[in-house]
Structures are given as structure tokens and as C-alpha cells.
Amino acid sequence: MDLIVSYPSGAPVVRDYLAREGAAPSFYGGHFADRKAFVSKADEVDRRFDRDARARAVEAVIVPEGGDPLRLERFVEEGGYMVTTGQQPALYGGPLYSLHKALTTVRLAEALQAQLAKPVIPLFWVASDDHDWAEANHCDLIGVDNELHRFELEAPNPDVTPPLHRIALGPDADAALESFLQTLPDTDFGTPYIELIRAEFGAGSTLPRGFHALLQHLLGPFGLYFTDAAHPAVKEHSAALLLSELTRSEELEAGLHDTATELEEAGYHVQVPIMEGGVNLFLEGPAGRERLYREGPNFRLRTSGAVMSADDIGAARERDPAVLSPNVLFRPVVESSIFPTLAYVGGPGEMAYFAQLKGYFEAHGIEMPVVYPRFGAMLVETKIRKVLDKFGIEIEALQRPFHEISSEIAREEVPADIRAAVGKLRGAIGGGVSELQKAASALDPTLKGPVQHLRSQVFGALDDVEKKVMQAVKRESEITLAQLEKAQLHLYPYGKPAERVQNPLYFLVRYGGAVLDDLYEQFDVNLD
16 A cells, blocks of 8 residues: 655645745744744743643643553653644544544654653644534545445434533444444454444444544554543643633734734635634533623623623533633643643644634743644555556546546547547548638638538537547446546545545554554654
């Protein structure tokens, strides 16, 4: 199997940041291609984190089974740092790119540890307080039948959107799980993965629980540690910061508006709209996890319309610390306040919204971490490579609609004698019509129109013949074109890169854990 590794592209601000072009780099902290940026960020972290602060950070870290807790002790005693990434939970682990983010984080932490001569811990933040059920409740898999399948769970109550960690999976989870397992390849590698997801994704579990269990099993051996948005220590250590967001929300919103304006004036679009009166906090209310908005001296919950004072919100948090949580813009700030974060590893979407956050971090007394792009990988199986080589097609060409690809191939497959005859006929018709038009126009200029009409009719008839020839070629090539269509499905399902759609268990069950080893080796971080 081939691995094609690159940095995924994204919005213009991301492309310019990667290339260090235009105004984009000014919207971020130090650049990931500059070693000095990490050294500078380490100095800033040291000013905010003493030994006790690092010890508090460790309270929020989950050591996976087989992980090394002594490494965390060295991190505290030797003044270590962290490289973080994160993702909301998803059914059966979601798409491949979560693994790509995690392994990029591991490799970057290793490189920085060698550079700084201090422990650098790779940390994965599971966003279990996310409430977007529709984004998390499904999994896509191209099975052994070479068909794309979607497995999806129903929302227990469509009218209420609690955090994912509050939602127990219903009875449909068992049926979906068995259907999913039947779609996987039948190999000797599959047993441990099948046993794991059977144990963790059935009825009564939660998506965060299953997601944690799967990723910890897969990535713990690479030295990755975990935390969770709903972890009691995360909630305890971020409480003061979250409550201060209430009192400062108008000031902080103004700063985010200023940055959004600067981005737009520089020719970039804003990834996350700044909502008028919006507080960068969610509170669990009657309708689930609800965005807070300022309303006079109080705050209104967006969906239910309930109005609460700051004291009411503080009291609710006292009763249950998990009810108050940051939004997508505030979460990175919260993370950097709890953990001594040197760098954040993000995908294209995350990197785009980080461009909005430099001033926001500074308003909280924190320098933005260095934003490092995750690696992307296209996993090309041998059977797919053979099809591509057979047609002489580059992988990127398969991003186009298949009818365009098949028509192009059919044109190339038209027998040479037919192509030559059609070309000769076109030339003869064109020359003959030109002669006729010249002679007829000399006799009567009004004959020019009928001759042009004749030309259109003849060439139209010839076009119809060519289309019929192409259809005949496609019929003759039906089997081979079907192979190419399946190759396109494997590499660009739904027209997207497979890493954004395909579930990793297909590859893990088919090829075993060596897939992860190969990704780890290919994701080489060289700070020089």
C-alpha cells in the first residue's frame, strides 16, 4: 500500500499561512517553519507555568492503558511542555483524519523534545461537550463489497441537544454496530478491533466513551496522552476563566470583531462569524447546550429563551461544573490556560479560525500557540494502484466528476482508424462547404445562409455519429471503467479526500496495526 503524505489545503488564509505569503502570517503567532517561534513560545509558557501549575495540568491528563505515568512526573519536575490537538467524538472513531492529527502531534512533540531538551507531552483533547449530534452520530465505510456505506444513529430526542457525554446510545446502536462489523474485511487482524468496538459502542455507552477507548487503544502505544472537555479537573481549573468571560464578554466581542474586520480587509473570509451580543460560552438549559447572549445586565439562552443573571449561571456551575463550557473560539484559550501548550496541531478548518484568535489570546494574557498543520495521507491500496497504472491516471485527476473522466478515457480508446476517418471526413466537409459557400455567394449572396445551415447539419450529424462511437467504446470498456469508478470511490468518496470520509477500521482490520506504524514513520517532523 502506498502512502501519499502532504499538508491538506484550505481557505486562502490557510494557504497563505503555509506558504508564508501575504498578510496571513501576521494573524497567527510564530510560524511553524521557524524554530525560534517554538523557543519564544516556550519562554512565554515558562512565565505562566511554574511547577505547581504543571502539576495541576497533569491532574487533567488521562494516561491510556500501557502509557507511561513516569513521563508525566518528569514533565512536572523538569518544566515540560505540551503539544495539543483535539476532535469531537464520532461513531466508531469517525474518519481517518483524527488519526492523522494525533500522529502528527506525537511526531511534533518528539521533535520539540529533542530541540528543547525538556519533556514535551502530546495531548489529545476529546471535545465531549460538543452538542452537534448530526456531525458525530454517523460513520462512513467503503466495505469489502467496494460500496460506500453510512451507519447512523438516531437522536434520542431531536428537540433537545445536550453535550455528547450526556447522551446514552439507544437500542439502535447494537443493530448499527452489527451491520458495521459485517461490512469489514474478514481477516486475522480484525479480532481485537471488533472486540473493542463491540464493548464500547453498544447500547448504553456514549460516543465519547467509545471514541476514547478506540483512540487510546490505537494511539496510546505511540505515547499519546488524552484529556476530555468534561474531565473534572478541566472544569475545576477553567472555572474562573469561564466566569470571567461573562463579565468581559462585550469587550472581548469587540476585539474579535476588530480582528474579523482586519481579516476581511486583508482579503480573507471569517471562518467563525462573530454574533452580535454572543458570549463565547454555552450553558446547559431546557433545550440542551445553549449559546449565551447578553440581554441587558443578564444573559439569554439562545434556543429556550430562558434569561439568567451572572449569579444564576455561577450557581448552576457550582451545582454541576460540566454545565458551562466554551465555544469553538474560546476553547483553545481555555486549553492554553490549563496546559502549557507550545503548539496546536490543526486541520484546515481549525487553522482558518485560529487566524481570528491572536488578539483574543492576548486579551486573556496568553500568547497564541504555534499553529502546526496536521499531515494528510492518501492510503492507496495495491488494487487501486494497479487500476490507476492501467489507465495512466494521476490520483488528483479522480477529483473530477466521473462522467468527465470516463468520456476522456473513451476518447482515448476510440480505435485509431476511426479517429483518422472522422478527422479526414471533418476536413473534407469543412473544405467542401467552404468551396461551395464561396461559389454560391458569388452567384447569389443570399445563398450564404443556406450553405451555413447545411454545414451545421452535416457537422451535427457527424457529432451524433461520434457520440454513438463513444457509447460503443464505453460499452466495450464497461468492466474496466467500473474498476476506475471504484478506484475513484476509494480515493474520493462523496468527492472528498478519503481521509475526510473513510473510517480507519477498514484499513486496520485489513492490514493490521502496521498501517499506524507506516503513518507514524511517514509523518516526519523536521524543525530544521
